[in-house]
Amino acid sequence: MKLSKRGEYGLKALIDLAANGSDDVIHIRELAEREQIPAKFLEQILLALKNAGLLQSRRGAQGGYYLARPPEDITLGQIVRILDGPLAPIRCVSQMAYERCECEDQNTCGLRLVMLDVRNAIADILDDTTLAQAAQRGKTRSMAAARRAKLSRRARK
Numbered sequence: 190m191k192l193s194k195r196g197e198y199g200l201k202a203l204i205d206l207a208a209n210g211s212d213d214v215i216h217i218r219e220l221a222e223r224e225q226i227p228a229k230f231l232e233q234i235l236l237a238l239k240n241a242g243l244l245q246s247r248r249g250a251q252g253g254y255y256l257a258r259p260p261e262d263i264t265l266g267q268i269v270r271i272l273d274g275p276l277a278p279i280r281c282v283s284q285m286a287y288e289r290c291e292c293e294d295q296n297t298c299g300l301r302l303v304m305l306d307v308r309n310a311i312a313d314i315l316d317d318t319t320l321a322q323a324a325q326r327g328k329t330r331s332m333a334a335a336r337r338a339k340l341s342r343r344a345r346k
Contacts, residue, residue, distance in 0.1 A: 196273040198226045199234045200323075203243070203268055207260035208324035216253040234272065241271045256320070265323060266315035276315065277308040 192200075201224045206215060217235065221228040235254050238244045245257045256263065269276065270285065277283035281290035281298075282305040292298035 192269065193273050195230075195234055196269050198224070198231060199238060199268055199272045200265060202226065202231060202235065203238070203256070203263070203320055204323045204327060206254070206256055207263075207320035208327060212255060214247050214251065214253040214255045220254070238268070238271060243268065243271070260320035260324060263320045264316050265318045265320070266312060269315055276311050277304070279304045282308045
């Protein structure tokens with residue numbers, strides 16, 4: 190699995206929405222600027238996520254996008270599958286887009302068995318990580334970085 194720019198930008202945008210209040214309506218330009226995502230591309234991504242039921246939108250001057258469900262109920266795995274498709278590195282281990290491989294016996298194919306482990310490890314992490322958790326991790330890291338910078342400034346004085 191290789192995360193596309195579409196998947197990366199979608200994850201960044203939804204984590205931002207989760208971090209800044211899941212009920213807040215955020216205008217697409219503001220979100221694009223904050224996350225440094227091309228606005229037109231972000232618009233397409235958010236529309237796909239809205240059509241999949243993860244986002245809702247409000248029209249008008251105070252309009253924008255907001256999460257359709259609490260960030261604790263949306264996993265990174267759901268988002269990646271919507272935007273990038275299956276997580277499996279090869280089709281014969283995919284749960285969404287399975288295709289039989291050319292091996293005589295799939296049960297003894299070394300490559301398939303390794304790729305199944307890879308797919309399961311990726312799925313376990315992405316399906317067990319919610320937007321709320323990802324947003325919290327980002328906040329924790331930025332707070333730690335701010336503390337380190339403050340201590341560094343004090344040490345220089």
